[in-house]
Amino acid sequence: MSASAVHGPDALRADMVRALRDQDAITSEPVAAAFAAVPRHRFAPNAPLELAYDLHRTVPVKKDEHGLDISVMSAAHLQAVMLEQADIQPGMKVLEIGSGGYNAALIQELVGSDGSVTTADIDRDIVDRARLCLDAAGYGQVNTVLADGEAGVPGGAPYDRIMVTAAAWDIPPSWIGELAEKGRLVVPLTVRGTTRSIAFDRDDEGLISHSYRLARFVPMQGEGAAKERKALLRDGVAVQTDDVRVRLNAEALNHALDTPRLERWSDAAYDLPDELELYLTLQLSSPARLYASKDLVESGLVEASALLGVPVLVNENSIAYRTRRENGDTGGFESGVVAHGPQAEALADQYVDLLRHWAHNHRRRGAATIRYLPGSAPSPLSQSTVLKRHGVVAVSWH
Structure with missing residues (x-):
């Protein structure tokens, strides 16, 4: 009933x-x-x-x-x-x-x-x-x-x-x-x-x-309304971004997924995923979001973190994104990175450094202060400053 x-x-x-x-x-x-x-x-x-x-x-x-x-x-x-x-x-x-x-x-x-x-x-x-x-x-x-x-x-x-x-x-x-x-x-x-x-x-x-x-x-x-650019790598896998500085080479990134995966583990706790996601989104040097279907996650090609979208670091031919594994020494889960492509090591190292920095310095609720500054953008833009149509979003962490 x-x-x-x-x-x-x-x-x-x-x-x-x-x-x-x-x-x-x-x-x-x-x-x-x-x-x-x-x-x-x-x-x-x-x-x-x-x-x-x-x-x-x-x-x-x-x-x-x-x-x-x-x-x-x-x-x-x-x-x-x-x-x-x-x-x-x-x-x-x-x-x-x-x-x-x-x-x-x-x-x-x-x-x-x-x-x-x-x-x-x-x-x-x-x-x-x-x-x-x-x-x-x-x-x-x-x-x-x-x-x-x-x-x-x-x-x-x-x-x-x-x-x-x-x-x-x-x-x-x-x-x-x-x-x-x-x-x-x-x-x-x-x-x-x-x-x-x-x-x-x-x-x-x-x-x-x-x-x-x-x-x-x-x-x-x-x-x-604003449209993001989306690159369909293959059926069930897409990369999306609204950052005009980020190039999306769908063919090269799709080929990267077929190369052996590289895993890097941070020895840092994984929790507060929404806070971590915001930090990564603003700190990655060439950021986008990776999405994958349930079928491809279950096949093992892509990690479950991509089901709802995960911050991804891309360049012309390589890709790196966040994952996690169980680890009692870090409080239950440990954050890590999966990377593919010829420059997988460099991207993974950059990503892991950010995971460690967040875990050691900003791992709490409300660590970010978000400002909206109307008008023209400062030059040059810092990594945590995002250009918008009518102004800029500037984020700092404490």
Whole structure:
């Protein structure tokens, strides 16, 4: 018998809130109260109740012509994390970019009757759907707007909080310009193929991170969209990057995979993989991401770290990426490198040095400070400074 047959939506919602507390996604009473109040299933009318109230699964809303999701209701766990990052207070004025309805209803609960919520989306179907769901759930006061998120919604500015619920490749000037002087921007920002939900506060230079958490979102559409270059090495293996300095020679890299593998082990602990991934993504001299299918991982050609994408170091004919193995001497697992190609040794040595440096100096939560500096880029760019369309992302570790 299904959970929904035993428990109705109210019981499932109460279970969801308890689980979100247990997993530290919800850490404050106002966010807990918002999740307890908003009927999540009303914003997923065609989904089974078990899916609507699942902590870690998204609910599909709209697909493109290829069957890929272009709009989803985000997982409850991620929505809770981002709302805690936002620290929304009663009476605030909040803009949400990327609409689905449910998150806007949660925000309305947080700002209360004296606050205001505007939710905007580029897709008329999504805006209309959000409006219907909000009205049906009793949140008619939320303002829905059809707009390209790149421009924000200037008519309601300044906003105390701007929350972006699609993966953004850059931060357009409108978001900073429409933010109140002491406002906060919470945005899933993609840097070299990896995305973090970053809570940015304003400072004299631009934006500085208050916190960051691992996040996965469908990408922005419209003017803010950005395409990465992808090299398909063979069926089931691809390398992808948005760094214009990185050359991807698909034929040579595919040939490298057929050469004997070189393994290097770091004698350093492997844990906190999201923190390590961010560090590697910003520190590798020629970074990309390696993806591999389950079949090729099971065949032994590529390590399991590539299933969801792993930071990879490439040059014209060689490739190196992170792996791990069990090792009680390093606390359970040890980080290492697999490399292929004529220059495998040089790439592996560079990669292992970074694994050791991170483990010995930055192995903790929140070790990075992320800045966004609008305007022209400094010259030359440091390794941890990434050029964007409207500014640069600069990351330092402590």
